[in-house]
Amino acid sequence: MNGMGRQGQRSTATHHQRQYSDNFLEGGRWLQSTGLQHLHSSTTTTSSSIPPLQDYNFYGGGGGGGGGAQGMRTYRNAQWSFNGGSDFLVEANTPPVGSRQSSHMRNGEDSPGEFSPGLLDLHSFDTELLPELPNPRMYESSIFNHVRGRSFDDSDPYISINKQVGRAPGLPDSSLIKNFAADKEKASSVAKIKVVVRKRPMNKKELAKNEEDIVETLSNSLTVHETKLKVDLTEYVEKHEFVFDAVLNEEVSNDEVYRETVEPIVPIIFQRTKATCFAYGQTGSGKTYTMKPLPIKASRDILRLMHHTYRNQGFQLFVSFFEIYGGKLFDLLSDRKKLCMREDGKQQVCIVGLQEYRVSDIEMIKDLIEKGNATRSTGTTGANEESSRSHAILQLAIKRSVDGSDTKPPRLIGKLSFIDLAGSERGADTTDNDKQTRLEGAEINKSLLALKECIRALDNDKSHIPFRGSKLTEVLRDSFVGNSRTVMISCISPGSGSCEHTLNTLRYADRVKSLSKGSTSKKDILSSTINLKESTTLPLSSVLPAASTLEDDGTDAWGDPDERDEFVASEDSSGSEKPTWKENGKLEPYGQPPLEDNLRKPNGQPKWKGRSKSDINSANSDDDLNALLQEEEDLVNAHRKQVEETMKIVREEMNLLVEADQPGNQLDGYINKLNAILSLKAAGILQLQNRLAHFQKQLKDYNVLVSSSGY
Numbered sequence: 059m060n061g062m063g064r065q066g067q068r069s070t071a072t073h074h075q076r077q078y079s080d081n082f083l084e085g086g087r088w089l090q091s092t093g094l095q096h097l098h099s100s101t102t103t104t105s106s107s108i109p110p111l112q113d114y115n116f117y118g119g120g121g122g123g124g125g126g127a128q129g130m131r132t133y134r135n136a137q138w139s140f141n142g143g144s145d146f147l148v149e150a151n152t153p154p155v156g157s158r159q160s161s162h163m164r165n166g167e168d169s170p171g172e173f174s175p176g177l178l179d180l181h182s183f184d185t186e187l188l189p190e191l192p193n194p195r196m197y198e199s200s201i202f203n204h205v206r207g208r209s210f211d212d213s214d215p216y217i218s219i220n221k222q223v224g225r226a227p228g229l230p231d232s233s234l235i236k237n238f239a240a241d242k243e244k245a246s247s248v249a250k251i252k253v254v255v256r257k258r259p260m261n262k263k264e265l266a267k268n269e270e271d272i273v274e275t276l277s278n279s280l281t282v283h284e285t286k287l288k289v290d291l292t293e294y295v296e297k298h299e300f301v302f303d304a305v306l307n308e309e310v311s312n313d314e315v316y317r318e319t320v321e322p323i324v325p326i327i328f329q330r331t332k333a334t335c336f337a338y339g340q341t342g343s344g345k346t347y348t349m350k351p352l353p354i355k356a357s358r359d360i361l362r363l364m365h366h367t368y369r370n371q372g373f374q375l376f377v378s379f380f381e382i383y384g385g386k387l388f389d390l391l392s393d394r395k396k397l398c399m400r401e402d403g404k405q406q407v408c409i410v411g412l413q414e415y416r417v418s419d420i421e422m423i424k425d426l427i428e429k430g431n432a433t434r435s436t437g438t439t440g441a442n443e444e445s446s447r448s449h450a451i452l453q454l455a456i457k458r459s460v461d462g463s464d465t466k467p468p469r470l471i472g473k474l475s476f477i478d479l480a481g482s483e484r485g486a487d488t489t490d491n492d493k494q495t496r497l498e499g500a501e502i503n504k505s506l507l508a509l510k511e512c513i514r515a516l517d518n519d520k521s522h523i524p525f526r527g528s529k530l531t532e533v534l535r536d537s538f539v540g541n542s543r544t545v546m547i548s549c550i551s552p553g554s555g556s557c558e559h560t561l562n563t564l565r566y567a568d569r570v571k572s573l574s575k576g577s578t579s580k581k582d583i584l585s586s587t588i589n590l591k592e593s594t595t596l597p598l599s600s601v602l603p604a605a606s607t608l609e610d611d612g613t614d615a616w617g618d619p620d621e622r623d624e625f626v627a628s629e630d631s632s633g634s635e636k637p638t639w640k641e642n643g644k645l646e647p648y649g650q651p652p653l654e655d656n657l658r659k660p661n662g663q664p665k666w667k668g669r670s671k672s673d674i675n676s677a678n679s680d681d682d683l684n685a686l687l688q689e690e691e692d693l694v695n696a697h698r699k700q701v702e703e704t705m706k707i708v709r710e711e712m713n714l715l716v717e718a719d720q721p722g723n724q725l726d727g728y729i730n731k732l733n734a735i736l737s738l739k740a741a742g743i744l745q746l747q748n749r750l751a752h753f754q755k756q757l758k759d760y761n762v763l764v765s766s767s768g769y
């Protein structure tokens with residue numbers, strides 16, 4: 059090779075490397091947008107950027123002489139990083155609730171009262187909504203004028219009802235009385251989706267392990283400081299910044315969590331709204347701690363409204379509590395009796411056999427919740443010894459008697475569902491667990507994905523919402539349509555040992571948040587990336603309304619889309635209803651992508667183009683939808699993995715090139731390693747191509763893909 063040639067080669071290489079370096083430095087953004095930001099070096103050290111490759115003399119520079127594969131190069135000790143670097147009557151009765159009481163649940167709660175639950179079958183209810191009758195009392199005072207300030211859209215300082223002094227418990231403070239119309243207006247301003255993050259304090263275990271608190275909060279943003287290792291084993295810190303509707307740090311009390319999340323929703327439950335509040339996060343991050351007090355606080359406010367603002371108007375409060383475990387429903391207030399779910403003639407979800415208790419005071423509700431929690435499934439995993447492995451759903455239903463008497467069953471007016479989700483890392487908990495645990499993980503993954511899909515569809519006003527993606531979303535179906543609200547509380551652990559799970563939780567939350575139209579007004583650090591992402595991608599579900607879904611005909615007050623095919627509740631054939639737990643089972647290599655992958659939704663998705671319903675008649679079963687959704691996720695996950703692998707391989711190659719430049723380097727060693735690396739690369743690409751081809755075929759089978767070029 060002559061000098062000119064070398065010169066030219068070097069100059070081209072330098073140019074490429076400069077470009078690469080620029081891209082890499084820009085990379086923080088685009089990597090973040092694909093869920094691969096961990097591959098970017100956004101470090102606190104100055105050594106984070108990549109120096110030009112000529113610093114390593116890869117291209118024959120420095121000293122002018124020699125070259126070729128055997129060139130004796132000197133590694134100049136360059137620092138570089140390619141880091142992956144009452145008064146209510148009760149109907150039937152089931153001796154309800156044990157007398158067990160949780161001391162912490164009783165703290166600060168009032169309203170002692172009788173306990174007289176009723177056994178009610180949802181199926182027997184007329185769940186049609188009441189017409190919005192003009193009601194003279196409707197526009198009277200409300201105690202909920204304090205529901206502003208840190209409400210979803212308002213930043214006025216709020217007045218805490220709990221901080222009112224000298225007020226009898228349960229009575230509205232006159233200074234808080236406002237007219238109902240204002241509340242109504244307020245209701246319409248309550249965002250459809252609110253995403254809140256709660257950071258819990260460091261626990262003893264984390265402190266004992268000398269873990270660092272890596273989560274820094276500031277107003278409604280937070281930064282995760284992730285310590286990473288460079289290839290040369292020096293440490294650097296990568297910062298991940300997120301902005302949410304609210305960030306609640308470790309000092310925030312459960313009262314404040316309530317005020318920030320659920321309190322603004324309570325008044326609108328009386329206005330034909332169905333709302334869902336759920337906690338999401340890894341095991342031990344504080345989901346249960348966060349969720350547990352919320353229904354009690356909400357019930358207290360609901361009862362106050364019923365006893366004052368809506369006094370003598372026939373409103374009644376009902377409580378039910380059940381869990382979804384392994385795709386099946388169990389009544390937590392009825393000895394884990396197995397339940398089945400059906401739709402009634404009006405496409406309302408009915409959980410047949412679910413006991414609803416009509417409640418009139420807080421003590422009754424506390425007892426019920428305590429009873430339900432005691433019944434809830436727990437299990438043992440490699441991640442946490444006592445962790446909830448089921449989704450627990452507590453529902454507060456506001457109903458109203460049609461004619462003011464108890465002769466006819468009351469009609470549903472609004473509903474508030476609280477979901478304590480199973481630990482989000484279940485599917486990713488790939489060590490020391492047996493088959494059952496992994497199957498549970500798969501089920502949990504499925505429901506978390508389906509939940510995200512439903513929220514996406516909900517916020518985009520899609521006519522089809524993929525409820526049937528999981529039992530969880532099926533059950534919550536009526537909470538996702540019509541006049542609905544969703545609050546997601548992402549719980550995170552602060553310790554460095556939980557960094558990866560914390561980031562996954564935040565990415566999931568960020569994904570949900572970015573789907574919210576309301577979020578466009580937020581000054582999101584990542585907004586440009588996210589907006590780009592949103593403008594170029596559509597969920598698969600959005601193009602798979604399927605023949606089973608009809609447009610809302612407007613007759614349903616909730617705006618529920620009708621569905622053609624009859625729902626058939628799944629029956630348990632397995633016999634065993636109570637979970638059993640084993641330890642130290644081994645994980646099979648395939649079948650279940652880690653949750654952390656599932657949670658990331660990249661912007662590198664295909665640009666789906668929707669087709670008319672007639673074009674996609676073949677995709678009319680929920681199995682198809684589920685399979686395609688899963689396939690989509692799998693492909694994207696595989697793609698991401700492949701990119702990660704490629705990055706690792708490139709690192710290897712860089713090392714190999716460095717080695718090749720070392721004095722005395724053996725050519726055959728270099729050749730062997732290079733061969734191995736190239737084979738690895740080729741195998742990775744082939745695997746991804748196969749998966750892609752399979753997915754394309756699936757899409758073609760279902761007439762979904764419209765772009766012949768695919769990706």
Ligand SMILES: Nc1ncnc2c1ncn2[C@@H]1O[C@H](COP(=O)(O)OP(=O)(O)OP(=O)(O)O)[C@@H](O)[C@H]1O
Nearest residue numbers: 258259340341342343344345346347444445446481
């Ligand atoms: N904000 C907080 N302040 C004080 N303690 C907390 C907080 N959040 C959680 N904890 C404590 O941390 C522990 C784990 O919390 P919790 O059981 O709520 O986690 P989880 O996310 O529900 O876990 P799992 O998914 O396994 O059920 C509990 O002992 C709880 O009391």
